[in-house]
Amino acid sequence: MRTVEWNYETDKFQMIDQRLLPGSFEIAVYEDYRLVAQAITDMVVRGAPAIGAAAGFGLALAARQSNAQDVPALRADLEAAANHLKQARPTAVNLAWALDRILRATAQIQGNAHQLKGAVLAEAQKIADEDVQINLSIARHGAELIEDGDTIIHHCNTGALATVDWGTALGVIRMAHNQGKRIHVLVDETRPRLQGARLTAWELSQYHIPYDIITDNAAGYFLSTGQVQKVFFGSDRTAANGDVANKIGTYMLALAAHDNQVPRYAVVPTSTIDLALSSGPEIPIEERDSSEVLGLTLLGHQVAPQDASARNPAFDVTPHRLVTGIVTENGVAYPPYKESLKRMVAG
Secondary structure, three states: OOOEEEEOOOOEEEEEOOOOOOOOOOEEEEOOHHHHHHHHHOOOOOOHHHHHHHHHHHHHHHHHHOOOOOHHHHHHHHHHHHHHHHOOOOOOHHHHHHHHHHHHHOOOOOOOHHHHHHHHHHHHHHHHHHHHHHHHHHHHHHHOOOOOOOEEEEOOOOEHHHOOOOEOHHHHHHHHHHOOOOOEEEEEOOOOOOHHHHHHHHHHHHHOOOEEEEOHHHHHHHHHOOOOOEEEEOOOEEEOOOOEEEEOOHHHHHHHHHHOOOOEEEEOOHHHEEOOOOOHHHOOOOEOOOHHHHOOEEOOEEOOOOOOOOOOEOEEEEOHHHOOEEEEOOEEEOOOHHHHHHHHHHO
16 A cells, blocks of 8 residues: 555545554554644654655645635635644655645635635645656666665665655665566664664565665675675755755765765655755754653663763755765756756756
């Protein structure tokens, strides 16, 4: 099934609760856009494309919830709901992109409130459907970069769970596997929420792709000993100059790979490329609750002292000089990124 989808039989929104994987597979159902916003914050759903699609369906719920009897009043309710949803996670640009796209697409509707509500859902569904096709195009372009016999380090989770379906960086790996290439994946745990160890490993098991989980700080060892041929990761926002904001730890991984002359590829839909931002330092970085770090237990006991404090940035920025190429649905962008990314966004 899709990671996020509208159930047309119940007229409700549903998505896989990724917090529970791999221990259990459960579907969370929503009727209130405010709860969708909270679910995005709580990482029931995560991954920039999946967040964008979830926000779009959240706005469709807001349209359903509105008691407005005329179009102007309904538009006001939708604007308020969109602003609320945008606060859920600040770094993933797809969230605001999807909401703004829906509001623009429905701005010219001259009919009644009922027609506007239907148009909001239709555009949200279009975003979700397009995401699947975009990911397949990304996968085909990216798979050309993988050679038979490659060992690949993959950071965080960028598979079907991070999108509506198929995936970005992990989708590339999946496509290469489906093409018959013999590949092996080293899966970064991706602390502190372990999206690699929990989600990427679970997906690779479903696809029967050989893999080993490694601690994040073991990546340098495997790179320096010549055991890795490629590094793939995603992006929650990519600046116009090619700087990439991705899950915390990507920067250190890219540094180690660069030092050992191992190619590093960011894999992104063009909706994640933010040409309005000139460089990475302009990207807002979400800092999450310290409990995600301090809550780690070992042998049934909390690792950190009771009075410990912690910092917990969810993302870091990898400068474009450390990125070999950026894979999109329109092809692979190479430096200078200020020129190539514009071409990719333009299609």
